[in-house]
Amino acid sequence: xxxxxxxxxxxxxxxxxxxxxxxxxxxxxxxxxxxxxxxxxxxxxxxxxxxxxxxxxxxxxxxxxxxxxxxxxxxxxxxxxxxxxxxxxxxxxxxxxxxxxxxxxxxxxxxxxxxxxxxxxxxxxxxxxxxxxxxxxxxxxxxxxxxxxxxxxxxxxxxxxxxxxxxxxxxxxxxxxxxxxxxxxxxxxxxxxxxxxxxxxxxxxxxxxxxxxxxxxxxxxxxxxxxxxxxxxxxxxxxxxxxxxxxxxxxxxxxxxxxxxxxxxxxxxxxxxxxxxxxxxxxxxxxxxxxxxxxxxxxxxxxxxxxxxxxxxxxxxxxxxxxxxxxxxxxxxxxxxxxxxxxxxxxxxxxxxxxxxxxxxxxxxxxxxxxxxxxxxxxxxxxxxxxxxxxxxxxxxxxxxxxxxxxxxxxxxxxxxxxxxxxxxxxxxxxxxxxxxxx
Numbered sequence: 001x002x003x004x005x006x007x008x009x010x011x012x013x014x015x016x017x018x019x020x021x022x023x024x025x026x027x028x029x030x031x032x033x034x035x036x037x038x039x040x041x042x043x044x045x046x047x048x049x050x051x052x053x054x055x056x057x058x059x060x061x062x063x064x065x066x067x068x069x070x071x072x073x074x075x076x077x078x079x080x081x082x083x084x085x086x087x088x089x090x091x092x093x094x095x096x097x098x099x100x101x102x103x104x105x106x107x108x109x110x111x112x113x114x115x116x117x118x119x120x121x122x123x124x125x126x127x128x129x130x131x132x133x134x135x136x137x138x139x140x141x142x143x144x145x146x147x148x149x150x151x152x153x154x155x156x157x158x159x160x161x162x163x164x165x166x167x168x169x170x171x172x173x174x175x176x177x178x179x180x181x182x183x184x185x186x187x188x189x190x191x192x193x194x195x196x197x198x199x200x201x202x203x204x205x206x207x208x209x210x211x212x213x214x215x216x217x218x219x220x221x222x223x224x225x226x227x228x229x230x231x232x233x234x235x236x237x238x239x240x241x242x243x244x245x246x247x248x249x250x251x252x253x254x255x256x257x258x259x260x261x262x263x264x265x266x267x268x269x270x271x272x273x274x275x276x277x278x279x280x281x282x283x284x285x286x287x288x289x290x291x292x293x294x295x296x297x298x299x300x301x302x303x304x305x306x307x308x309x310x311x312x313x314x315x316x317x318x319x320x321x322x323x324x325x326x327x328x329x330x331x332x333x334x335x336x337x338x339x340x341x342x343x344x345x346x347x348x349x350x351x352x353x354x355x356x357x358x359x360x361x362x363x364x365x366x367x368x369x370x371x372x373x374x375x376x377x378x379x380x381x382x383x384x385x386x387x388x389x390x391x392x393x394x395x396x397x398x399x400x401x402x403x404x405x406x407x408x409x410x411x412x413x414x415x416x417x418x419x420x421x422x423x424x425x426x427x428x429x430x431x432x433x434x435x436x437x438x439x
Contacts, residue, residue, distance in 0.1 A: 002052055002053055002086050002087075004016075004024075004049065004053075007049060007052070007084050007085075007086070010083065010084055010085040011045075011080075011083055011084060013045075016042075016045075016046075016049075017041070017042055019037050019041055019042065019043075019046060019191075019193045020042055020045055020046040020049070022191060023035055023046040023047070023050070023191055024046065024049055024050045026189055026191055027050035027051075027054075027169070028050060028053075029189075030167070031187075031188075031189045032167060032168045032169070032186045032187065032188045032189065033168075033169050033170070033188065033189050033190075033191060034143075034170045034171075034172075034179065034188045034189070034190045034191065035047070035169070035170070035171045035172070035191045035193075036172055036173075036174070036175050036190065036191065036192045036193060036194050037171075037173065037191075037193040037194065038173055038193070038194060038318075039173040039291060039315075039318050039319075040296075040318075041193065043141075043171050043173070044076070044077055044080050044141075045080065047066075047139055047141070047169060047171060048077070048080060048081055048084065049084075051064055051113070051137065051139065051169075052081075052084060052086050052088060054137065054167075055086075055088050055112050055113070057087050057088070059134065060110065060134070061110075061131050061133065061134030061135075062111060062112065062113070062114050062130055062131065062132070062134055062135050063112050063113065063134055063135060063136055063137065064112070064113045064114075064135065064136070064137040064138070064139065065113075065114050065115075065116070065121065065135055065137070065138050065139070065158075065162060066113065066114070066115040066116070066138075066139040066140075066141060067115075067116060067117070067118055067121060067138070067139070067140045067141070067155065067158065068115060068116070068117060068141045068142065068292070069117065069118075069141075069142050069145040069151070069292065070094075070117065070288065070292050070293075071094040071095065071096060071117065071265060071268070072268065072272065072288075072292060072293050073141060073142070073292040073293070074092040074093070074094050074115045074116060074117060075092055075094075075269075076292075076293065076294050077092070077115045077141070078090055078091075078092040078115055081113065081115075088112040088113065089109050089110065089111040089112055089113070090111055090112070090113040090114070090115060091105055091106055091109050091111040091113075091114050091115075092114075092115045092116065093106075093114060093115070093116035093117070093120045093121060093124060094116060094117045094120050094265075095117060095119060095120050096264065096265040097265060099120065099123050099124065099127075099129075102120070102124070102129075103124065103127070103129045106124070106129055106130055114130065118151065118154035118155050118158055119154055121158050122154055122157050122158055122161075125158065125161045125162075132161060132162055135162050135165065136165065136166040136167060137165065137166065137167040137168075137169065138159070138162060138165050138167070138168050138169070139168075139169045139170075139171070140155070140168075140169070140170050140171070141171045141292075142171065142172055142173070142291065142292055143170040143171065143172050143179075144172045144174050168186060168188075170188070173194075173291065173315075173318070174194075174311065174314075174315075175192070175194055203326045203327065204301075204317045204320060204326070204327045204328065204329050205326075205327070205328050205329070206317070206328075206329040206330070206331065206343070206344070206347055207328075207329075207330055207331075207347065207348050207349060207350040208330070208331045208332075208333055208339065208347045208348070208349050208350070209223055209330050209331065209332050209333070209349070209350050209352065210332075210333050210335075210349065211332055211333060211334050211335070212335060213334070213335070214334045214335060214336065216304060216332045216334055217245065217248045219332055219352070220234065220245070220248075220249075220302065220304060220332060221248070221249070221252050221254070222352045222353070222354065223302065223330060223332070223350075223352060224249075224254060224282060224302075224359065225357055225358065225359060225360075226352055226353065227299070227300055228360060229281055229359075229360035229361075229362065230281065230299035230300055231275070231278070231281050231282075231283075231297065231298050231299045231300065232281065232282050232283070232298070232299065232300040232301070232302055233282075233283045233285060233289065233295075233298055233300070233301050233302065233316075233319055233320075234282060234283065234284045234285070234302045234304050235285060235286070235287065235289075235290065235301065235302065235303055235304060235305065235307070235316050236284065236285070236286060236304050236305045237286065237287070237305040237306075237308065238286070238305075239260040239261065239262045239286060241304075241305065242258050242259070242260045242284050242285060242286060243258065245284045245304065246258040246284045249282060249284065252359065253358065253359050254282055254359045255279070255280040255281055255282065255359065255361060255362050256280050256281075256282035256283070256284055257270075257271035257272070257274045257275050257280045257282070257283050257284070258271055258283075258284050258285070259271045259272065259275075259283055259284070259285040259286070259288065259289050260285060260286045260288060261286065261288050269403070270366075270368075270408070270438055271283070272289075272293065272295070273366065273399075273401055273408045273438075274366050274408075274438065275295065276295055276296070276399070277364055277366060277398055277399040277408075277410040278362050278363055278364045278398065278399075278410065279362055279364045279365050279366040279410055279438075280362060281360075281362050287307070287308070287312055287315070287316070289319070290312060290315040290316045290318075290319065291315045291318070295319065298319045298320045298327065299320065299327065299328065300320060300327070300328045300329070300330065301316055301317055301319055301320045301327065301328070301329040301330070302329070302330045302332065303316065303329065303330065303331045303332065304332055306331070306337075306340055307340075309342070310340075310342035313340075313342060313343070316329070317329045330350065331343065331347065361413060362413065363412065363413060364398050364410040364411065364412060364413055365410070365411060365412075365413050365416050365437060365438075366408050366409070366410055366411075366437070366438040367408070367409050367410075367411055367419075367420075367435060367436070367437060367438060368406065368407075368408060368434070368435070368436050368437070368438040369382065369406060369407040369408070369409065369428070369433060369434070369435050370405075370406055370433040370434035370435070371405070371406065371407070371428060371431055371433040372402050372403045372404050372405045372406045372407050373402055373403065373404050373405075374404050374405055375405075375431055375433075376429065377402060377407060377428060377429065377431070378402060379400045379402055381428055381429055382400055382402070382407060382409055382428070383397060383400070385423070385426075385428045386409065386411065386419065386423070389422055389423055389426050390411075390415075390418075390419040390422050390423050391415075391418065391419065391422055392411060392412070392415060392419060395412075396411060396412040396414075396415050397409065397410070397411055397412075398410030398411065398412075408438060416437070420435075420436070420437065423435045
């Protein structure tokens with residue numbers, strides 16, 4: 001069995017938190033589990049550590065399936081799993097790319113674990129792209145999402161194709177009223193770490209901002225400028241609204257990224273990376289980014305459109321109050337709008353100055369490097385290249401993400417022109433590649 005200390009060393013973690021320790025202990029007792037714990041508390045690791053320790057290196061075939069509601073969560077889990085550096089292999093499957101490409105990967109890699117969205121998993125199971133006889137464990141992350149319209153049938157179909165299962169493990173950041181019907185035939189042990197004495201709302205200062213016009217764009221711009229460059233997520237209810245708000249912010253000189261389900265996967269990854277690494281300080285998004293994404297240290301949440309319900313309101317605000325952090329949220333009201341019932345009626349008002357100034361540029365920009373893991377390029381190679389060829393100091397290089405075929409790296413905005421001029425046409429490890437500013 002893989003030793004816990006070895007995994008923690010690889011993850012650069014000193015010790016598990018109390019929730020993770022209790023979850024691992026409960027998992028080892030062999031029972032089906034429901035884990036309820038706040039966003040940002042470490043549920044992914046609490047699940048993956050005992051799961052990895054239950055895998056058998058000598059047995060072939062897929063041993064565990066992890067179902068998730070979004071592509072981003074699938075990639076996030078895959079990244080953490082690989083960072084653990086165990087001998088076990090994982091493959092992620094999701095929509096937005098050819099299923100045939102994934103089928104080839106499944107055959108080549110022969111993974112022990114597959115993490116997938118329900119629709120794509122059903123696609124592979126229906127085409128018999130993977131053998132299910134060896135699957136003994138099913139994990140459903142954000143299982144409360146399964147209760148939403150349209151998810152139940154897909155999930156039930158997956159489970160019917162994975163029978164019989166030895167273990168089931170459900171995770172969520174909220175306490176659903178019921179366990180999904182398609183898994184309720186089992187006795188689950190519930191591990192509840194949700195703090196009901198101190199909710200997210202207790203750690204978020206929410207204020208209303210009144211817009212004198214029905215079109216709230218000018219008010220949004222004034223609000224963003226007043227935040228002095230702090231990171232902000234602007235939530236809207238429609239993909240078209242993301243594009244409209246983003247176009248306006250671009251015209252006003254803001255440093256922003258757009259994020260919604262209709263974007264290509266590569267564009268969504270770029271948007272999240274630029275926001276996470278500080279290259280842009282505004283993320284305009286639908287509720288797709290309200291949960292399931294590992295975005296740390298968000299200073300402000302802006303409700304440009306009202307959330308569809310109280311649950312969406314809580315999840316949005318939770319992006320700025322992860323685990324024990326405090327945060328700020330703002331609700332922009334048009335002249336004919338009133339606060340929904342689930343928001344406090346006595347919400348304080350923030351009055352904005354009309355001439356608040358100009359958008360403040362972030363410290364970083366993002367460079368795109370057209371080679372990645374498949375080309376044997378790693379983070380050390382990129383740091384060495386940017387230091388020697390690009391002339392950058394250590395504190396002028398920020399976060400680096402290396403993908404299969406490309407990489408993103410944050411560099412100091414003040415060095416943008418010089419570094420781009422120095423690296424133009426140069427080779428990394430003898431490989432010529434495109435190096436440019438990520439738009």
